[in-house]
Amino acid sequence: MQKFVNDPSKVVDEMLEAYVKVHSDLVSPTENERVIKYKEAPIKGKVGIVTGGGSGHKPAFIGYVGRNMVDAVACGEIFSSPPAQMFYDAIKEADGGEGVALLYGNYAGDNMNVAMAIDEAEDNDIEVKKVVANDDVPSAPKGQEEKRRGVAGEILMWKVGGAKAAMGASLDDVITAAQKAIDNTRSMGIGLAPCSIPEVGHPNFTIEDGKMEVGIGHHGEPGIEVCDLEPSAKIAQRFCDVIIPDLPFKKGDEVVVLISGLGSTPIMEQYIVFNDVEKILTEKEIKIYISYVGNYFTSLEMAGVTCTLMKLDKELKECIEYECDSVGIRQFQRK
Amino acid sequence: MKKFTNIEGAIIIDKMILIIQENKQYLSDIDGLIGDGDHGINMNKGFTMCREELDKNPGDLAHSAKALAKILIMKIGGSMGPLYGKLYRGFAKELAGNEEIGLIEMGAALEGMLASIQSISTAKPGDKTLMDTLVPAVEAFKRAISEGQNFVGALEEMKSAAKSGRDSTKNMVAQLGRASRLGERARGVLDPGATSCCLLLETLADTAIELLRK
Numbered sequence: 001m002q003k004f005v006n007d008p009s010k011v012v013d014e015m016l017e018a019y020v021k022v023h024s025d026l027v028s029p030t031e032n033e034r035v036i037k038y039k040e041a042p043i044k045g046k047v048g049i050v051t052g053g054g055s056g057h058k059p060a061f062i063g064y065v066g067r068n069m070v071d072a073v074a075c076g077e078i079f080s081s082p083p084a085q086m087f088y089d090a091i092k093e094a095d096g097g098e099g100v101a102l103l104y105g106n107y108a109g110d111n112m113n114v115a116m117a118i119d120e121a122e123d124n125d126i127e128v129k130k131v132v133a134n135d136d137v138p139s140a141p142k143g144q145e146e147k148r149r150g151v152a153g154e155i156l157m158w159k160v161g162g163a164k165a166a167m168g169a170s171l172d173d174v175i176t177a178a179q180k181a182i183d184n185t186r187s188m189g190i191g192l193a194p195c196s197i198p199e200v201g202h203p204n205f206t207i208e209d210g211k212m213e214v215g216i217g218h219h220g221e222p223g224i225e226v227c228d229l230e231p232s233a234k235i236a237q238r239f240c241d242v243i244i245p246d247l248p249f250k251k252g253d254e255v256v257v258l259i260s261g262l263g264s265t266p267i268m269e270q271y272i273v274f275n276d277v278e279k280i281l282t283e284k285e286i287k288i289y290i291s292y293v294g295n296y297f298t299s300l301e302m303a304g305v306t307c308t309l310m311k312l313d314k315e316l317k318e319c320i321e322y323e324c325d326s327v328g329i330r331q332f333q334r335k
Numbered sequence: 336m337k338k339f340t341n342i343e344g345a346i347i348i349d350k351m352i353l354i355i356q357e358n359k360q361y362l363s364d365i366d367g368l369i370g371d372g373d374h375g376i377n378m379n380k381g382f383t384m385c386r387e388e389l390d391k392n393p394g395d396l397a398h399s400a401k402a403l404a405k406i407l408i409m410k411i412g413g414s415m416g417p418l419y420g421k422l423y424r425g426f427a428k429e430l431a432g433n434e435e436i437g438l439i440e441m442g443a444a445l446e447g448m449l450a451s452i453q454s455i456s457t458a459k460p461g462d463k464t465l466m467d468t469l470v471p472a473v474e475a476f477k478r479a480i481s482e483g484q485n486f487v488g489a490l491e492e493m494k495s496a497a498k499s500g501r502d503s504t505k506n507m508v509a510q511l512g513r514a515s516r517l518g519e520r521a522r523g524v525l526d527p528g529a530t531s532c533c534l535l536l537e538t539l540a541d542t543a544i545e546l547l548r549k
Contacts, residue, residue: 009376076412079371083412108511112417112455116408200372222518 001196008198012055012077019062023327026066032089034075034082036062041071041094047165047174048072048094050102051158052087053110054079056197057218059328060297064158066326068166070103078197078300079219081109087117091128099127099171103161103178105150106134129171131178133157135187135308137246138215138224151218152260152297152306153185156320159329163322181316186243187258187308190235191216191223195263195300214238218262218299218306232269236276239307244284249311251285256320258308260296265303267294273305290320296328337486338437339546341430344396347542348389348403354538355382355531366527369509369520374415374527381411381419396436400427415528418452418465425451438486441543445473445493460500462510463521465528472497472536487544494540501525501533 005011013033020029020036028039042048051061052074064070071094076082091100102118104110114130121128134145135153161178169177191213194203205220207213212230215223230238249255259274261267274293281288289312297306312320321334355362355378362375385403392402400423408420429447433440449469458464460471475496479489504526508519 077373080373080377080413083408083410083416085409086412088409109412109414109417112414113412115455116417116420120409197371199376200367204371 001198001201003196003198005198008201011198012075015055015058016062016075026325026327027062030072030089030093032086034086035072035089035093036065036075037072037090037093038065038067038070040067042096043071044096045098045168046096047098047169047171048091048096048100049158049162049165049174050074050087050090050094050100051104051154052076052082052090053105053107054081054219056195056300057297059295060155063328064155064162064326066324068322068324069162069326069329070158078199081107081113084113084116084120087114088120091117091121091126092124095126099129101161101165101171101174101178102128102130103154103157104130104132105154106132106146106148107150127171129175131157131161131175131182133182133185135182135185136217137186137188137242139217139221142246149217149221150182151187151189152258152308153182153187153310155296155329156185156256156258156308156310157182159324159331160316160319162324163319166322166324177315177319180313181310181319184247184312184316185308185310186246186249187306188239188242189216189218189223189262189304189306190214190238191220191262191302191304192229193264193301193303194220195302197300212304215242216302216304218297220299220302232272233276233279236273236280236307239273239277240280240284243307243309244286247309247311249284249286249309252287254287254289254312254317255281256308256310256312257281257288257291258296258306258310259291259293260306260308261294261298262302262304262306263295263298264301265305270294270305273307277307289317292329337547338435338440339543339549340435341395341397341433343546344430344436344543345389345394345399346546347396347539348385348399350538350542351403351535352382352386352389354534355379358531358534362527362531365525365530368524370527373413374531377411377413377415378419378531381407381416384410397427397430397433400424400430418456418528421455422448422452422469425449438480438489441486442476442480442489445476449473458511460503461507463504463507463526463529464509464511465526465532467504467507467526468497468500468529468532468536471500487547490540490543494537497533497536497540501529504529
């Protein structure tokens with residue numbers, strides 16, 4: 001394992017210590033050193049947006065804290081859900097009096113810790129509602145969508161929820177929009193090489209050279225198939241064959257395309273994958289409204305990419321193109 | 336009918352803290368074979384924080400269990416924090432207000448443990464989780480009560496059911512949690528949660544028996 005590390009048990013703390021120094025124009029530390037907030041939060045009269053999860057997915061989750069995006073984030077240990085206290089402290093930091101929308105991904109630990117944090121918030125008269133992202137198609141079959149994990153589609157959920165809250169919407173309207181965002185989003189990952197948690201020191205699974213794992217999860221959860229590595233065009237076809245019929249995305253739809261690297265795949269290769277996905281979508285007459293390519297939601301140094309599509313309507317389009325500023329995503333006024 | 340007082344019973348949590356501290360490395364080592372390798376680290380973190388809390392604010396068994404529950408739920412995170420937190424909360428809730436703890440009170444507390452953890456987890460025996468230890472242990476205690484055994488007898492039955500429950504995970508393939516990605520490779524390794532749960536239930540039984548023999 002070749003890593004830039006001092007004490008493997010302190011990687012998250014040291015990263016956060018640096019993060020608030022580097023991005024002091026955008027974020028502030030809070031009393032809880034594992035909770036980082038947008039420097040203007042809480043914003044009076046605005047619904048607060050909170051997320052959180054295990055660390056190791058940078059720029060997620062912390063990178064999406066910012067203006068018209070996430071107000072506060074709870075940063076757990078590597079790949080391990082933050083405790084209820086941390087989620088609750090993030091809720092407190094984000095609460096501007098109009099309630100808090102907790103938008104996070106579907107994992108057992110996060111579900112349990114969030115539920116207990118919401119109980120605690122209720123006891124302290126903060127209204128909290130949640131949306132649980134479940135965009136990872138291969139993680140459970142159609143009909144069992146509630147079992148699917150949340151992956152890179154979470155970013156689009158935060159973007160929509162963050163914009164809606166910034167527009168002055170009520171908590172219920174923010175929740176409805178964020179839920180609509182994730183309901184119209186589908187993702188899939190393909191892994192080429194595993195990653196190592198610094199404290200463990202070795203990969204917790206393997207992908208042999210020349211092979212790829214189709215449908216891999218964000219922590220190395222098993223995919224649906226391990227097969228020989230294929231050219232990018234064929235990989236793009238696999239993404240589309242799984243994602244498009246699942247929603248389904250249809251001729252004439254307008255979509256967001258998000259290709260995210262999983263950590264060590266060069267961005268050049270991510271563009272190659274995008275190119276192949278774009279060709280398939282164009283052929284199917286699915287119109288790309290806006291695209292993102294880069295390391296948006298990673299898994300330490302895992303090699304691989306995720307492909308995410310989101311079907312837009314008027315409201316989602318307005319939210320996606322709404323101005324925002326964060327480390328992970330920045331949107332200027334579109335002309 | 337033999338009983339011990341709720342205040343005397345506080346030593347049960349003291350001993351549970353010790354057993355987790357002593358087995359920190361062992362629990363992380365077996366977790367490293369099929370999981371993240373942090374089970375011992377996280378458990379030790381929570382139980383040691385509870386030690387510090389109890390040194391400042393000691394009380395009876397129900398109080399100690401409640402303090403442990405609160406720390407595990409609020410401070411530890413992952414899946415094990417809330418799961419063990421709920422387990423101890425259910426245990427504490429049933430014991431609270433009892434001056435003395437006998438066979439019936441302990442039976443209710445063990446059932447409270449199980450009901451509480453089941454309110455947030457759907458895991459069942461056979462899934463290779465701590466339920467493989469907890470469910471048969473609680474059932475064995477209940478069965479011993481219905482068969483008319485005394486408190487010590489029921490504790491012994493619970494302990495032996497916990498051990499065989501833990502051992503049963505060795506030949507299972509994980510159905511839930513991170514280890515499920517390993518498929519057949521998880522076979523042959525004890526489940527870390529089932530192992531820590533067994534250590535805790537054994538400590539509960541041994542310490543209670545010592546109290547009853549005083």
